[in-house]
Structure formats: C-alpha cells, structure tokens
Amino acid sequence: MEFPPQTASGKVLWHFTMSLDGFVAGPGHSMDWLSGLTTRPGLIAEYTATTGAVLGGRAGWDKISGARPYGGAWAGPIFILTHHPEDATPTPGVTFLDCSAAEAVQIGLGAAAGKNLEVFSPTIGRQLLAEGLIDEIDIHVAPVLLGDGIRLYDNPGGTPIHLTPNAGVNLRYRPATGA
Numbered sequence: 001m002e003f004p005p006q007t008a009s010g011k012v013l014w015h016f017t018m019s020l021d022g023f024v025a026g027p028g029h030s031m032d033w034l035s036g037l038t039t040r041p042g043l044i045a046e047y048t049a050t051t052g053a054v055l056g057g058r059a060g061w062d063k064i065s066g067a068r069p070y071g072g073a074w075a076g077p078i079f080i081l082t083h084h085p086e087d088a089t090p091t092p093g094v095t096f097l098d099c100s101a102a103e104a105v106q107i108g109l110g111a112a113a114g115k116n117l118e119v120f121s122p123t124i125g126r127q128l129l130a131e132g133l134i135d136e137i138d139i140h141v142a143p144v145l146l147g148d149g150i151r152l153y154d155n156p157g158g159t160p161i162h163l164t165p166n167a168g169v170n171l172r173y174r175p176a177t178g179a
C-alpha cells in the first residue's frame with residue numbers, strides 16, 4: 001500500500017526524521033548523520049507545500065545558526081521559543097517568542113494560514129503533547145543507529161502515551177556493508 005502524502009489542513013505536526021533507535025539529533029545537537037540519507041521521492045516538495053509555519057526551540061536554532069528548514073526550499077515564518085529572546089540574533093522571517101508552548105502554537109497556526117504548523121523540537125513537542133495540542137506525529141525513520149543524542153520523547157517517570165497508527169509498521173534492517 002502506498003503511504004498517503006501529508007495534507008495541509010491547519011494541523012500541529014510533530015515532524016522529524018528519527019534514527020531507528022529514537023534519536024532526532026546526535027550528541028551536541030549534531031545533525032551530520034542525516035547527510036547522504038536518501039528520502040522518498042517528492043518528500044521535500046510534499047512538506048514545503050503543506051507547511052505554513054515552523055515552531056522550534058532555541059537550542060536547536062542556535063546550533064543550526066540561521067539555516068532554514070528543507071535546505072532553504074521552504075520560505076514561511078519561523079517561531080523560536082526561548083526564555084531570553086533579547087540575546088537572540090535578529091534574523092529575517094524568524095520571531096523569537098517567550099511564552100507558553102500553547103500560546104506559541106496559537107501564534108504559529110495563525111501565521112500558517114490554514115497550512116500545517118510543524119513543531120521541530122522534542123522539548124516543545126512534549127509540552128504540547130501533555131496539553132493535547134499535537135494533532136499528528138509524523139516520523140521518517142532513518143536507517144541508522146545513533147546510540148546517543150536527543151530523543152524524540154524523553155519523559156522519565158511519565159506514563160505511556162498511546163497512539164493511533166495510520167498504518168501497520170514493520171521494519172527489517174541489515175547492517176550496511178562495512179558498518
């Protein structure tokens with residue numbers, strides 16, 4: 001069965017490429033593990049067309065030093081949550097917000113004008129999940145094991161969050177030759 005493409009309908013999307021062992025960034029927010037990975041054909045076009053705004057956190061933003069999502073192929077508004085917006089480097093198209101995650105979602109959805117708001121942060125996603133404000137978790141599983149880094153969902157002592165899948169998921173891998 002072909003996987004249905006993403007649709008634009010004002011959803012709050014927790015969207016990540018994730019390693020098989022559940023990391024969305026390596027140690028120190030490194031993202032070099034993504035280079036050389038092939039994605040399904042048309043994936044970038046699918047998300048640049050359906051994304052109206054992006055919400056991220058300051059840690060990730062400071063690490064990528066101004067690089068835009070989707071390799072610059074997407075041109076919409078970006079909102080970055082931080083407790084200290086005053087020391088952020090002003091960047092065209094980027095608004096630094098000091099508010100609750102829920103308020104940031106309201107602002108982001110308003111700016112998304114009917115398209116989706118993509119949440120690019122495990123910490124913000126966790127806050128939104130707790131408030132019932134995530135509509136969809138959209139994950140591309142990359143064929144790589146990182147063993148260390150920033151997990152999609154880290155909540156020690158928390159209770160399990162049950163999810164409704166839109167398709168059955170079975171994965172089978174072999175270590176790449178020379179790995």
Ligand SMILES: NC(=O)c1ccc[n+]([C@@H]2O[C@H](COP(=O)([O-])OP(=O)(O)OC[C@H]3O[C@@H](n4cnc5c(N)ncnc54)[C@H](OP(=O)(O)O)[C@@H]3O)[C@@H](O)[C@H]2O)c1
Nearest residue numbers: 016017024025029057058059060081082083120121122123
């Ligand atoms: N694999 C992928 O597809 C993908 C895509 C996008 C991003 N990423 C990566 O994901 C990682 C994100 O890491 P992360 O979640 O640990 O860091 P993060 O969300 O980028 O940053 C956490 C920071 O966000 C701010 N923040 C969070 N909630 C806040 C709130 N309610 N109010 C005010 N400020 C708030 C705080 O900044 P202050 O300390 O300034 O107050 C906090 O320290 C990055 O490494 C990024 O590169 C991966």
